[in-house]
Amino acid sequence: MSRTIELAGHVLEHVGDRAEAEIVVTGGEAALTRFANSFIHQNVADEGYQVALRVAVDGRVNAATTTSVENLDSFVDDTIGIAALQRVDEGWPGLTPPLDVVDPKHFDEATAQAAPDVRAEKVADFVSAGPGMRAAGYCETVGHDVAFVNTAGHRAFGRYSRASIDGIHQIEGAAGSGHATSQRIEDLDGGAVGSLAADRAQRGLDPFDLKPGEYQVVLAPEAVGTIAMFLAYYGFNGKHHAEGQSFVEVGKKQFDASINIYDDATDSRALGVGFDAEGTPKQRLGLITAGVSEGIAHDRRTAAKAGVHPTGHGDPGSEVWGPLPTQVFLEEGEVSVDEMIASVERGLYVATFNYCRALDPKALTVTGLTRNGTFMIENGKITGAVTNMRFTQSFVDALGQGKVEAIGNDARFADSEFGPGMMYVPTLQLEGWNFTGGAGG
C-alpha cells in the first residue's frame, strides 16, 4: 500500500469528529537534469511527502500544508484550532460525497524510477543533434502518488508520471527550440527534439528586421499552447467568470467554427490522476465546440455559486486563482505544416512566444514576443529568418469567426509559456496577428 494512503488515513483518524475535513497526501520524486553551453550544469532531485488538510468547524474554514509527516497530530490540532477562531465562511460548499473515481492509468514505473543516467542519455542525444551548436534545456522525470480522503467517506488514490525534454540549440545569434512531453520517458526521443531545435537555429541565421504590422501567421504548438493557456486561465475559469472578468459568453459563437477545445484529464494521452484536490472525479469538459463557448471549469465553491456540479478543477490555490483547465486539448485538423506554409502568400512562422502578459483580462489583449524561431513566409515558402518581434493582440479575436485558416495534424503536448504537460495542441494558421514592434522597439 502506498504510504500516502497510510498518512492520509492517519490524519483522518486524528481529525475524528472534530471537523469536516479533506486530506490530500502527495509523495514521490521529481528529478530534473539541466544543461547549458552543451553540458549538464544543474542536476537535481527532490523526494518527500506533502500533506494538505482543509477543515471546516461549524462552517469556519482553515487550510494548511506540511512536509513534516513526523508531526502530523500537532499539525491537525493546530489546523482545527485556528479554524475554530475564524468567521463563518458563507460560501463553504461542503465535502465531496463518496463517488466512483476511475483510474486513468497515467503512471509508468520506469519513468518514476528513472535514474540520473537515463536523463543524461536523453540530454546527450539532444546535444549531439546540433554539432557545433550550443545546447541548453532540461530533461525531467516525475512520479507521484496521490491519496485523498475526507470525513464524508470519500476515498481516492492515483499515481502519475511525467517526462519532458525541452531545449534550444544556438548558433551565433540564432536559436531554435524543441520539446516533447509524455507519461513515459521511453517515448522521448532526445535526438529528434534536438534535431528540430538545431534545424530552427540553423534557419535562424542572418535574420532581418521586419516592419511591424498585421501578418498572417503559422503558429507552432508552443505558441498555440500559450494561447490555449490564456483562454483557459482568463476565460474558462469559474471564478473569473463569476466575477465578470471573463470574455466567455456560454452558448455564444465566439470563435471560428473549426475550433474545438476541451479539457480531459481522463484522456489516455493526458497527465495526472483521476480526481482533483476536493476528490471530485475528473471528466471531459467541452470548452469550445464548433466555435461556441460551452463549458466553464468549476471547483466546489464556484459550482455551488453557479448552481452547477463541480467539474473536477478544485486544485491547490483555486480558491484564489480560480479553477483552471490544465489538461486542454485543441482538436487537431488534417493539414500538414508544409501545406499551411505553402498556402501563405506573405506571413510569418512562429515557433514560440515569450513573456506574454494580459493588458486586459476581459478583452484578453496580450502583449508578448516571438522567440526561438521566427521566419518569413513568402509565396508559400520560408524565405529567411526575422528578428524577434513584439505583438499586442487579442487572443479571442485572433481565433474569431473566419480567422482560422487551417488547423494542423500535429497535435502534441506543447510547452506553453507556463509549463509543460498541460496543453495538447496542433499548429494553427491564422488570418492575422498584430505585431507592434520589431527588434528596435
Next chain:
Amino acid sequence: MFDLAQTAVEGALAAGAQYADARVVISKNQSIAVLNQEPQSIDQAERAGIGVRALTGSGWGFYATSDMSAAAARRAGQESAAISRASASVPGPNMPLTDVPVVEAFYETPYEEDPFTIPISEKVDLLVAVTKTMQEVEGIALASGNLSFWDTNKWFASSQGHRIHQHLLESGGGYDATALGENETQRRSYPQSFGQFETGGYETVRKWDYAGNAGRVAEEAAALLSAPELEEGEKSLILEGSQLALQIHESVGHAIELDRILGWEAAFAGTSHLELEKLRTHKYGSDLMNITADATLPGALGTFGFDDEGTPAQRVDIVKAGTWVGVLSGRDSASLAGLPPGGMVRADGYNRLPMVRMTNVGILPGDSSLEEIIADTKDGVYMATNRSWSIDDRRLNFQFGCEVGWEVKDGKLGRMVKNPTYTGITPQFWGQLDKLAGGDEWVHWGTPNCGKGQPMQVAHTGHSAAPGRFGTVRVGVRA
C-alpha cells in the same frame, strides 16, 4: 540542526564528492486573502527538509528530502554525489568555487512584532474593513486584499567548515479595487501591484496607511472606466516609484545576473544583452543612473546575512553614473568570470538548488521630487502602479502597462487616462533618465514573485526607487 546538515555533507563526501554543502530549512508561511469582505482563503504552509549539493570533478548534483532523520540526511548526501557523477556524462569546464570566508555565524532579521503572534482574526478584520470601504464606492465590483508572512530558519554547513544559522522574517500585503466595464476591467492597487513586502514583522504592514487609501484607490478605479485612452505617441514619461522599481527589476536586475550572461539560463529565463568584455565600459543609461545590489539594506525584501553558499551579504555597485560596472554572482559563476563572488545565490526552500538571484537591486536617490518633476514637464504623462510587464529574453525590448496615467501639460497634472503603456529598448530608455526624485519618496519596494529556474523557483527581491522622468518615450501602444 547543524548535526543534520553535517551528516548530509559527510554522506556526500563519503560517496566521493570533493565538496559538499547542505541546508536544513524549516519555514512557515501564512497567507490570508479576502474578497468583497469575505475571507477567500486562510492558508498555513510548513516546509521542512534537507537539501544537499555535491561537486564531483566538474559535475554538480543536488538532492533534497523532507525526511529529517539522520539516516535520510546521509542518504541525501550520497544521492547528491551520485547525481553529480551522472552530470559528468555530458561534461563541461571545471567550475571551482571562489574562496569566501569560512565562518560560524548567526543572523536574524530585525523586527518589532512577530506577525505569527498577531491573531488571524485581526488580519482578516483589517482586510474586511478595506474591502468594505472600496465596495462602498459606486462601480467597484471586486475589492480584494491579501496579507502574507514568511518565517524561515536555515542552517548551512559546508565541507569547508561553514556553520551559519539564519532566521529571516518577511511580511506584507496590499489590496486592490476592480471596476468592470462592458469589455474591460480597470484596477487600482495599494501600496503597489501585488502588495508591498519587506523584511521585518507586522510593523511593516502597520506603517502603510491601509485604511486611509482604500477610498481613493477605489474611486480612481471607478473613474478609469470613463477616462479616455492614452493616445499613442512620443513624450516625456514620469514613472511613479513602484513602477520604476519594476522597470529596474526587469531591465536591469535580470540583465546583470551572471548566470544569464554566461548562458546558463538560455533555454528558459533567457540570456542578457550585456557582454562581460564590456563590463566597466558599457553605457547603460544617463549619468543620473546609479544602481547598487545591496543585501544589507535594513527592511528591504532582499536583505539577509549570508547567501545560500555562505557568502556574506554585501553591497555591490552595478551601474555608476550610467556605466555598467557590476554583476550578480555566486561562487561558481564568479570564478568562471574572474570576478569576486557577490553573495547573491539563494534557493526557494530546502528542495531547490541555490542559484543567482537579485538581492536589493535599486537606484540611488536623486535630488528632485515628484512635484518638481511635474512642474518641470511641458508635455508628458505620469504613470503609476504596474499592470502588465513583458520583456524579451535578452532584457532589451520591453512593454509595460500601468494601472493609471495622468497627462502632464505645462507643468501641471491634467486629466486621467486609462490603459497607459510604454515601450522601449533598455539602454536607450535608461539613457533618457533626466530627473530623479529622492528623500522620502525613495522607497524599498519589494517583489515577492520573481520566477526563475527549472524547476521553477520564486524569489523575494527588493528594489529601492523613487519617481523619475524619461525624456522621450513611445507611449500608448495597444492592439
